[in-house]
Amino acid sequence: MLKVSIYRYNPEVDDKPYMQDFDFDTQGKDLMVLDVLEQLKSQDTTITYRRSCREGVCGSDGLNMNGKNGLACITPLSATVKGNKLVLRPLPGLPVIRDLIVDMSMFYAQYEKVQPYLQNNSPAPAIERLQSPEDRAKLDGLYECILCACCSTSCPSFWWNPDRFIGPAGLLQSYRFLADSRDTATEERLAKLDDPFSVFRCHGIQNCVNVCPKGLNPTRAIGHIRNMLLSRAT
């Protein structure tokens, strides 16, 4: 029997959060963590979590599983269970709404700051703005982000300054538009990032790279932003 320990907190009933233990029979299968949660929820319907696509595309079920952030739907038990124990907690550093659901407002506020949309003030061409295959290739490794928040909530700099440090997810998206040959707001974007917090609170510990379920590298993108800021300022 797999020992599953789940973080429970219902602010309408509980004074404080507690861990609830369950025994779970995997029947020898290497299930995904989300499958375990679904089956436990069929026994105890009060267990609360977000989920949607169940295949690592929507980014809803970001959780902290045995101490490491990831998507429950694409994390097999074999990849996370140690010593027959599975500890499930909400993503660290964000306020808990209930059980495994966190309030992502601060995360989205940082995402909003980087203006994650194409800005181009030249007249729109008749059909579309063209881009060479080489310029398009610069966006690979950036556009795939699904905003699950696994990276930003594994980053100590984001834990301490979620209101001032943009965080790995936001900065990856920031660079996605800085690197886009069709975007003409590069200077305005960089001017907003020059302060000591927005970008430079990153100390390159690469927790973000370690947990990204899509295999992206925010630290590298942050390095590119830093280089752009340096060449702009020198």
Added chain:
Amino acid sequence: MVTAVTSFGRSGTSDWLVQRVSGVILLAYFLFIGSNLIGGVDYIAWKALFAHTWVKVFSLMALLSLAAHAWIGIWVVLTDYLTERLMGAKGNVLRVALQLLVMVTIFVYVVWGVQILWGY
């Protein structure tokens, strides 16, 4: 944009660059001092070494690098842990007080260091 009047250069890019350059200078200086200490050193040899103007200039450069490096580094640590968000208003009071203490200490060390380098 977030502004921070107590940071060293008022700009993240500037602080980052100063932190890196001062780090390299400090590494070079400690390797230099280490290479002189490794075979053992007596007072005569030590005094002769610091009689060279370039050693005094290099030492002052390292001292100023240490001052800038410490200012930036401590400021980053303090703005991580002692903030209004984590501790309420007393976080700001505590942080600014400690920051001032660090600045005063750095100032004393720099002036004292200059006196040691050129005073003996």
